[in-house]
Amino acid sequence: MDLSAINPVLLIAAIISAATPVLLAAIGETVVEKSGVLNLGVEGMMIIGAVTGFIVAVNTGDPLIGFAMAAVGGAGLSLLFAFLTQVALANQVASGLALTLFGLGLSALMGQSYVGIKPPRMPDMPFGDLPNMPVIGPIVFGHDAIVYVGLLLVALTWAVLKFTRAGLILRAVGENHDAAHALGYKVKRIRTMAIMFGGACAGLGGAHISLIRVPQWTEGMTAGVGWIALALVVFASWKPWRVLLGAYLFGGISQLQLNLQGAGVAIPVEYLAMSPYIVTIVVLVILSADKSRAPASLGRTFHASG
Amino acid sequence: MIRLEKRPQVSAFMSYATPVLAVLATFAAGGVLFYLLGKDPVQSIITIFYDPIFGEFSFYYRPQLLIKGAPLILIAIGLAMGFKAGIWNIGAEGQYIVGAICGAAAGLAFYPMEAVWIFPLMIAAGAFGGWLWAMIPAFLKVRFGTNEILVSLMLVYVAEQLLASMSLGLLKNPEGFGFPGSRNLQQYASAHNAEIVAGTGMHWGVVAALIAVIFAYVLLTRHRLGFAIRVTGEAPRAAHFAGVNAARLTFFCLGMSGLLAGLAGMFEVSGPAGQISIDFNVGYGFTAIIVAFLGRLHPIGIVLAGLLMALTYIGGDIAQSQLQLPAAAIQVFQGMLLFFLLAFDFFTNYRFRFGFRRAV
Numbered sequence: 091m092d093l094s095a096i097n098p099v100l101l102i103a104a105i106i107s108a109a110t111p112v113l114l115a116a117i118g119e120t121v122v123e124k125s126g127v128l129n130l131g132v133e134g135m136m137i138i139g140a141v142t143g144f145i146v147a148v149n150t151g152d153p154l155i156g157f158a159m160a161a162v163g164g165a166g167l168s169l170l171f172a173f174l175t176q177v178a179l180a181n182q183v184a185s186g187l188a189l190t191l192f193g194l195g196l197s198a199l200m201g202q203s204y205v206g207i208k209p210p211r212m213p214d215m216p217f218g219d220l221p222n223m224p225v226i227g228p229i230v231f232g233h234d235a236i237v238y239v240g241l242l243l244v245a246l247t248w249a250v251l252k253f254t255r256a257g258l259i260l261r262a263v264g265e266n267h268d269a270a271h272a273l274g275y276k277v278k279r280i281r282t283m284a285i286m287f288g289g290a291c292a293g294l295g296g297a298h299i300s301l302i303r304v305p306q307w308t309e310g311m312t313a314g315v316g317w318i319a320l321a322l323v324v325f326a327s328w329k330p331w332r333v334l335l336g337a338y339l340f341g342g343i344s345q346l347q348l349n350l351q352g353a354g355v356a357i358p359v360e361y362l363a364m365s366p367y368i369v370t371i372v373v374l375v376i377l378s379a380d381k382s383r384a385p386a387s388l389g390r391t392f393h394a395s396g
Numbered sequence: 397m398i399r400l401e402k403r404p405q406v407s408a409f410m411s412y413a414t415p416v417l418a419v420l421a422t423f424a425a426g427g428v429l430f431y432l433l434g435k436d437p438v439q440s441i442i443t444i445f446y447d448p449i450f451g452e453f454s455f456y457y458r459p460q461l462l463i464k465g466a467p468l469i470l471i472a473i474g475l476a477m478g479f480k481a482g483i484w485n486i487g488a489e490g491q492y493i494v495g496a497i498c499g500a501a502a503g504l505a506f507y508p509m510e511a512v513w514i515f516p517l518m519i520a521a522g523a524f525g526g527w528l529w530a531m532i533p534a535f536l537k538v539r540f541g542t543n544e545i546l547v548s549l550m551l552v553y554v555a556e557q558l559l560a561s562m563s564l565g566l567l568k569n570p571e572g573f574g575f576p577g578s579r580n581l582q583q584y585a586s587a588h589n590a591e592i593v594a595g596t597g598m599h600w601g602v603v604a605a606l607i608a609v610i611f612a613y614v615l616l617t618r619h620r621l622g623f624a625i626r627v628t629g630e631a632p633r634a635a636h637f638a639g640v641n642a643a644r645l646t647f648f649c650l651g652m653s654g655l656l657a658g659l660a661g662m663f664e665v666s667g668p669a670g671q672i673s674i675d676f677n678v679g680y681g682f683t684a685i686i687v688a689f690l691g692r693l694h695p696i697g698i699v700l701a702g703l704l705m706a707l708t709y710i711g712g713d714i715a716q717s718q719l720q721l722p723a724a725a726i727q728v729f730q731g732m733l734l735f736f737l738l739a740f741d742f743f744t745n746y747r748f749r750f751g752f753r754r755a756v
Contacts (some may be wrong), residue, residue: 170735179746180738183484187685188734195727202722314553321546360561367550378542393402
């Protein structure tokens with residue numbers, strides 16, 4: 091075992107990158123849940139984003155177009171969920187599960203001729219020589235564009251929810267949909283838009299896995315990251331900055347266990363690979379005492395009876 | 397003018413009609429999917445749903461219906477009890493894996509001894525393993541209020557790693573020339589879950605599934621506990637006032653579904669699968685969720701839905717070899733079924749009214 095092989099600067103840089111998929115998915119789901127909808131289909135939307143982004147990037151040769159289409163793909167799949175829960179008024183838990191099962195199948199079908207291909211490389215950010223700076227360089231400037239998009243989305247979500255009228259309306263719909271309806275807000279339209287935003291974010295996160303983290307396509311490659319994103323939202327008490335914190339915690343554990351595997355620690359690989367999931371459970375347990383922050387209408391179906 | 401109105405009571409007719417409508421709609425949408433994949437849609441549907449039962453080689457496929465249906469039904473019965481009470485065990489796949497590991501381990505511990513009590517011991521160990529794995533989310537939910545959906549699901553990934561570790565380490569066949577995977581239980585008479593009547597596919601898992609169906613039916617319709625389950629699902633507050641102990645109900649529902657999933661895993665590993673290997677689990681735990689919903693959370697419905705899902709697996713295999721239909725197409729097909737079911741379910745709870753409503 092050789093722990094000195096782990097470079098702390100590179101480790102921190104890697105953690106920031108490793109946290110990005112789960113961060114994107116979780117920030118999207120935060121907005122969805124703030125509007126009062128529980129979408130358990132995050133895993134399905136992520137994997138559809140992963141496969142769509144991969145296919146488009148390979149065929150166009152441009153990863154950025156791939157990411158854009160991944161967001162479109164995720165949002166497209168989320169429309170199915172929006173239809174089921176907002177139009178057909180189906181149970182949100184069951185509909186979310188259906189979305190995940192369907193997404194996993196559809197992605198396997200779409201991606202079957204893309205196994206073993208390498209995607210085009212993401213262009214570097216136009217930072218010039220900055221990434222070569224000691225310590226700060228790799229940590230602050232050494233990432234791909236999507237990492238910064240993720241951070242930007244966290245800040246934007248926080249600002250919109252806290253300071254804007256649109257954010258206030260979204261929160262009102264999530265806290266009490268009957269009152270929001272009585273005030274004249276279009277509950278279903280607002281929720282559908284929130285669901286699509288969540289789908290687009292999850293799609294981006296999935297594409298970050300298939301285009302940058304791994305980078306190639308394999309069936310079921312999101313491996314539960316979508317579910318961890320759902321846990322993160324609870325962990326973060328529906329607060330954007332705490333989502334970021336949680337994502338780094340999770341990214342840190344999954345990256346650290348990879349590094350420990352690489353360093354040849356005397357713990358079997360399988361037990362190290364379990365650790366992110368176990369830590370997620372432990373964190374959920376610690377934080378589940380505080381339910382006060384959950385949007386009051388979360389998971390309830392809205393039907394205007396008037 | 398057309399208005400949408402919530403029905404005062406769930407429509408009994410529609411709740412029976414919905415699954416049938418959903419299956420028909422899935423046929424149609426599946427046909428379109430197969431067409432887009434460049435296959436003849438009618439031929440594909442016939443290959444998947446007709447040939448396994450009535451086709452030329454049906455004598456070979458019919459037993460498969462029981463072999464593939466039994467674990468689905470066994471798991472779905474347990475899940476349905478929880479779903480009825482609003483307790484969402486999504487991690488049956490994990491409980492299935494742990495049940496299989498415990499069952500196989502109990503048998504392999506006595507290899508090569510031959511005794512009649514080994515197989516019953518394995519059944520007990522498998523049930524215990526699944527139960528124990530489900531007790532984790534149950535305990536955390538009752539003690540700390542942790543969301544059981546997320547915990548049970550996380551435990552699936554933990555169980556998959558455990559399975560890999562077992563097939564590469566503790567349970568690896570010492571005479572397996574270094575290949576991953578345990579000894580083959582089919583070659584160990586005392587531990588083999590053999591067919592009870594040769595050529596029918598009828599193994600002990602099928603018997604267990606039948607017992608579970610009857611047990612669940614009696615429980616849900618005749619027993620006080622079944623009443624508690626239904627009340628809790630429909631009106632948790634009313635259940636509280638009726639003296640239902642929510643904690644005990646959570647332990648029961650999660651424990652029962654874990655136990656049945658563990659049994660399913662144990663019967664699979666000692667019979668059709670034969671050994672613990674890295675790719676032992678094939679997603680029965682997740683498909684069983686579809687089975688439970690398609691069967692309307694009713695034991696009899698689950699039997700029918702389980703057989704239908706088993707048919708999609710078998711037909712899917714045939715279509716894969718004969719029509720070169722990709723394996724994932726069947727997964728998409730199963731997913732669509734759940735979508736249509738949820739969408740059509742709308743009509744059991746709501747109805748359209750024509751004309752203006754009178755002022756009250």
